[in-house]
Amino acid sequence: MTTQDARMPVSVQPVSTDKPVSAEPSVAPEKREPGWHKGYLTGTRPDIQVPVRQVHLTTGRDVTLYDTSGPYTDPNVTTDVRRGLAPLRENWIIGRGDTEEYSGRPVRPEDDGIKHTSPRGGLRNLDAVFPGRPRIPRRGRDGQAVTQLAYARRGDITPEMEYIAIRENVSPEVVREEIAAGRAVMPMNVNHPEIEPMIIGKRFLVKVNANIGNSAVTSSIEEEVDKMTWATKWGADTVMDLSTGRNIHTTREWVLRNSPVPIGTVPLYQALEKVDGKAEELTWEVYKDTVIEQAEQGVDYMTVHAGVLLRYVPMTARRKTGIVSRGGSIMAAWCLAHHKESFLYENFEELCDILASYDVTYSLGDGLRPGSIADANDEAQFAELRTLGELNTIAKRHNVQTMIEGPGHVPMHKIKENIDLQQEICEEAPFYTLGPLTTDVAPAYDHITSGIGAAMIAWWGTAMLCYVTPKEHLGLPNRDDVKTGVITYKIAAHAADLAKGHPGAQDWDDALSDARFEFRWEDQFNLAMDPDTARDFHDETLPADGAKTAHFCSMCGPKFCSMKISQDIRKEHGGDLLLDPEAGMRQKSEEFAASGNRVYLPLAD
């Protein structure tokens, strides 16, 4: 991947044109092409450059949309996955003077799943080692919390907060307040300076996470990096690397160095690989070593299943589908094998101190989430949620940013209870849910069964949605599945932004509906969440260029196009309808009859 195609479509969210801080986007008007262009909004300091997608309408107007695609869609930036992205946050991190570089933990063959017992010996696959500039890890000086939560609490507005304020079209103080209150998180490890800051919280645009990750059965490093850039191109706000096979460490390094969005992981997966998959051999030491390894690489948030307590496991015995969280089942197996309380729960305060010194955000995992409609909102699920509430309070005391994971499989009438209870128990910490799936009966369509639940729970306050692809329950997603999953979830997120009345959210819909009513087909395509597919579908039946300006489509044909008839009515009667409906109509009725009463035109070609 080198210079990117400027016309590469990206999925987007709306930004109102009332910019709180910044000047005009940095693209000179004469350089604007039809379609869209990558632009930047500048903050109070020149190195705050917030990316946006500028859609150029044929009317001459621009529509500014949120952009997650990173430098890959900027024709002025040359990217190279072997070098990684520019560390745009580096000066801000160094400038704060509260972190230090240190030698770090040596990388070991077993970090990539290569054991001394391996037939290939102790050597790592050196070809795959990330070839970019050498990195020295960084952490809080003297173990202090270098988190955005700590800064917000002491009243600082960081460059990251200002960046987000511009991106979300709110004031920097709102960002600071929401972070300080724990109602929002900005996942951004000091060792991941490449990311474009973003925020997850109910007062901001709803975000979408896409999962990638190789498994023992399939996929490679290159595919995972490509899946990440592909997912962010279509609008993923964060990406979780859930790799479980070989080369976990190296894959993650490639992904992090090339990712413009926060990367999340579940450290338990790699820890389990280090003990040959034997859950009962897991120890706090192996786990802690893995967390530090990943924190030094720059992982921005980590799922920690510290709420699966020994006494909750029997609550799952009568369930239809038991424990369906991988992390949850591993911890349950450990607790039962040792008949001891979870080492994650027992060592939670120490873990907080580690995360605080890198600004890794907690994603407190719901290891006992329901895996079927029958198990939704049961005793096990809500018992764990109450423990996550306790852990949230402890994490905040250590200045660790924290969000809470949620289900799962939940029928529609039981969804609201999930977000209401979570918000109450967890002091409004951001909720991060997987769907939920509203029925179990449609494998191969679980992006849809879950997109329904996702839109609803986001409307009611969930801050981030973890996508589900059509392959859920069946296999590993390919590129098409990733795209379908991301777009389905961007729809759910945007529908929720509308329902929440997020400022400016409807501008996007209005611009597209204006284009639709005025038969500006190219504008309609360029404003669409997926311009390529919208254009392809239209062209399938009406491929001729003339059809792009036709006042109808193949759905109804020219005679039955209601928008055409409606537009003609307005043209004939419009002014009078607006000024004096009754009088105007009577007069225009006669004129309309005199003009031949044609409410539609013949087919253009």
Next chain:
Amino acid sequence: MTTQDARMPVSVQPVSTDKPVSAEPSVAPEKREPGWHKGYLTGTRPDIQVPVRQVHLTTGRDVTLYDTSGPYTDPNVTTDVRRGLAPLRENWIIGRGDTEEYSGRPVRPEDDGIKHTSPRGGLRNLDAVFPGRPRIPRRGRDGQAVTQLAYARRGDITPEMEYIAIRENVSPEVVREEIAAGRAVMPMNVNHPEIEPMIIGKRFLVKVNANIGNSAVTSSIEEEVDKMTWATKWGADTVMDLSTGRNIHTTREWVLRNSPVPIGTVPLYQALEKVDGKAEELTWEVYKDTVIEQAEQGVDYMTVHAGVLLRYVPMTARRKTGIVSRGGSIMAAWCLAHHKESFLYENFEELCDILASYDVTYSLGDGLRPGSIADANDEAQFAELRTLGELNTIAKRHNVQTMIEGPGHVPMHKIKENIDLQQEICEEAPFYTLGPLTTDVAPAYDHITSGIGAAMIAWWGTAMLCYVTPKEHLGLPNRDDVKTGVITYKIAAHAADLAKGHPGAQDWDDALSDARFEFRWEDQFNLAMDPDTARDFHDETLPADGAKTAHFCSMCGPKFCSMKISQDIRKEHGGDLLLDPEAGMRQKSEEFAASGNRVYLPLAD
């Protein structure tokens, strides 16, 4: 299409095994194949044979599901689209003795859009004329109402009502009561004896309509018949034929004679063709003639846009997308051209008498529904709804079964007001909505933007959902689009059945989740809404036959399969967990450790 493949998958809805009336399904156990089989439940008389889909699980248990696919999926029935389906309702209709055959309206060339001015002259395309047995139309003797509503009101339980009671797993008296109260409709023209009776009402399973129809731009008779059987195969409960091009009459004849589900139309479309597309030349006479033509053919329900009143048209002038209903825009153009009140509104009582004498059900059209988020729930939309409420009362007075159409484009937070207001204004008449779409920004994904709204509004009481395909706003749907649209809407409908707590609805989810937890992959596929795609997706990464019994899939691989781990936990600790959690765990913890603590097995092959 001749004898159908018995393994053809159909989309389904659950029927509890507590049958209120009937005996066992009529398939001998020894004839059961793996997979599923078409079965029938018999009523109090032998000619009441209600089709069901019997899914045979590998455990030996059967799961009985609702089946819309008609005789096409019965290997014991030979079907032939040139002969049409057997008239299974004929004896019931004749037996009531309240209808008579009559000579009927002669079919004219212009019924198929062939004018004397046509270059092809006045001859119809005789090759296309439906070749099945000659039909003589039937209507109520002496113009009396021969509607299920009239029967229900006088306390009769018709064979059709009993059929539905078995199909919906309720008592026949519940069916009669709901029909009598106008809270449900059973669309079934006396001239469409081929259909398998079904019901649309909020106390029953949520239904899905699929639209088909040629337009001036594309498609043929054969394609439309094929689209109908294809849609019902995947679960469409009714089909609307919205053809607007040539051969409208003949296409409809083929569709009706081969359709096991009710067929709906918008007679205005054909009426407009008869006046060369000039809306202002429409008259009550042309319209009435078209309604009688279609009623004689057997159309089961008709969309009538009688609520678009002259005084409402100016209310659309300030809208973002004007009038987006085809029928609505045609009637608005007519009203403005003549500056007169709608001929549909003015002649509504006469229209009621016509519909009553065939038992055609009204679908009162929402000609002023919103076509964009900006226009949702506006003055024009709700003004028309109030008029539909008046018309509903008039229709009921004439014993005409009536449902009410609803939007459209509505953001999530404005959806509930639509169903609540409709139920209040229209005395709980069934609501039949198009989506609604919850955002405007995703053309090519409007099955999803609308599937979200459809699930929600159905949960809150909408009785039937009109599907939206991925091609909405862009072009005419092909076979894949029809399938995607139907399945998306079956998901929305079933999610709503679950949320409403419909008796037995969750049995389907439970059966599938049991299969999932127990790694019965074949059962999982056979129970899926789309068995083919579920199987294909699974096989894409794990095609080997061994993988069909493997205790994992390619998503997580064997080590990380939570269900596997969870199952192992239950196997090791299960009995004790259930009986005495604390004591059992302690004891089993030691046994588990002694046995090697393995929570998963190595990869099978």
